[in-house]
Amino acid sequence: MNRPLAHLKLPVEQSRGRRYPELPHPYRQDFQRDRDRIIHARSFRRLENKTQVFPPGISDHFRNRLTHTLEVAQIARTVASALGLDEDLTEALALVHDIGHPPFGHAGEDELNRQMQRFGDRFDHNLHALRIVDQLEQRYALFPGLNLTFEVREGIVKHSRDLRPGELPEFLPEYRPPLEAQLIDIADEIAYNTADLDDADSAGLVPHEALFAAVPEAAALWERAESQYPAAAPRVLFHEMLRGLIDQLVSGLIAGTVAAAAGLADVTAVRREASRVARMTPDAARVNAALKRFLHERVYESEELVAERGSSIGHVAELFDYYLARPGELPEHTREALASEPLHRVVCDYIAGMTDRYFHRVYFGTVSPE
Numbered sequence: 001m002n003r004p005l006a007h008l009k010l011p012v013e014q015s016r017g018r019r020y021p022e023l024p025h026p027y028r029q030d031f032q033r034d035r036d037r038i039i040h041a042r043s044f045r046r047l048e049n050k051t052q053v054f055p056p057g058i059s060d061h062f063r064n065r066l067t068h069t070l071e072v073a074q075i076a077r078t079v080a081s082a083l084g085l086d087e088d089l090t091e092a093l094a095l096v097h098d099i100g101h102p103p104f105g106h107a108g109e110d111e112l113n114r115q116m117q118r119f120g121d122r123f124d125h126n127l128h129a130l131r132i133v134d135q136l137e138q139r140y141a142l143f144p145g146l147n148l149t150f151e152v153r154e155g156i157v158k159h160s161r162d163l164r165p166g167e168l169p170e171f172l173p174e175y176r177p178p179l180e181a182q183l184i185d186i187a188d189e190i191a192y193n194t195a196d197l198d199d200a201d202s203a204g205l206v207p208h209e210a211l212f213a214a215v216p217e218a219a220a221l222w223e224r225a226e227s228q229y230p231a232a233a234p235r236v237l238f239h240e241m242l243r244g245l246i247d248q249l250v251s252g253l254i255a256g257t258v259a260a261a262a263g264l265a266d267v268t269a270v271r272r273e274a275s276r277v278a279r280m281t282p283d284a285a286r287v288n289a290a291l292k293r294f295l296h297e298r299v300y301e302s303e304e305l306v307a308e309r310g311s312s313i314g315h316v317a318e319l320f321d322y323y324l325a326r327p328g329e330l331p332e333h334t335r336e337a338l339a340s341e342p343l344h345r346v347v348c349d350y351i352a353g354m355t356d357r358y359f360h361r362v363y364f365g366t367v368s369p370e
């Protein structure tokens with residue numbers, strides 16, 4: 001494949017730049033610097049101890065949010081490179097895409113949002129990611145946050161949904177994001193659908209007959225691997241099948257995006273399209289949807305995970321109330337934010353920044369001393 005969409009790449013020289021102007025670096029371009037700033041951020045390292053789907057403690061080889069992030073970056077870079085898009089921008093966006101996630105996965109996010117709605121406010125992990133990179137990370141003497149380029153900040157708020165008219169006017173709500181950002185959401189889905197299937201299989205939650213009935217392509221890939229490697233162990237056959245699925249979905253994303261981009265001249269044309277250009281072919285989208293449905297029915301709604309989520313949500317609500325009633329017990333550096341932010345936002349930022357492990361330490365040290 002010969003970089004078929006190189007003409008739709010967002011040229012780094014056309015970046016709208018940073019909020020606080022900086023001198024250029026002698027050998028790293030701006031999107032590379034953004035990637036490096038993200039990797040060195042504290043919030044990035046905390047992803048290691050944040051739940052993806054399976055809580056830590058059950059097994060040491062399940063994905064956490066950091067290893068998930070690396071898998072998304074790998075898939076997104078592969079696609080960007082095959083298409084001829086900017087790999088550095090794509091990589092920076094993939095690495096930052098989950099940085100705003102609170103502890104306990106989506107259950108934690110939903111609960112924080114519920115708490116914030118009591119104050120007419122809300123919590124959204126993408127908007128929180130923007131707060132982190134714009135304000136909450138404190139590492140530079142000259143500016144708050146990481147001072148990332150416009151394109152990375154825009155990608156943070158737009159990679160998974162279009163903005164509503166008038167929402168966040170700074171980020172051009174009337175335009176689609178460039179292809180580098182559009183890819184991220186689909187690379188994310190490919191990464192987590194296949195990884196969750198893998199982890200769920202390790203946890204014994206995937207009856208193979210049910211999977212094969214729900215996703216016929218998985219059955220075909222398994223049969224092919226079995227006839228090619230008759231002596232292979234079932235766990236190895238499972239991986240052969242999984243690799244085949246990832247390949248089908250990634251190839252489908254590349255082909256689907258090339259087809260949808262026909263006739264577009266440059267990144268401005270991509271931005272002006274009424275809907276997103278990055279997409280899978282209909283065949284790949286069908287496999288992806290079947291996989292997603294299977295995971296919802298068999299894994300995400302399984303008794304084990306539902307019970308785990310229930311207790312985490314309860315603890316988040318209790319800790320939120322605890323600090324609302326006792327702001328004096330917030331750590332000193334967190335309390336400083338009360339000079340410019342309402343208490344519910346400061347409590348929300350504090351809890352959202354916690355790893356699962358730190359949350360438990362704080363919860364059992366305050367609300368419910370053991």
Ligand code: MG
Pocket residue numbers: 068072097098188
């Ligand atoms: Mg993700």
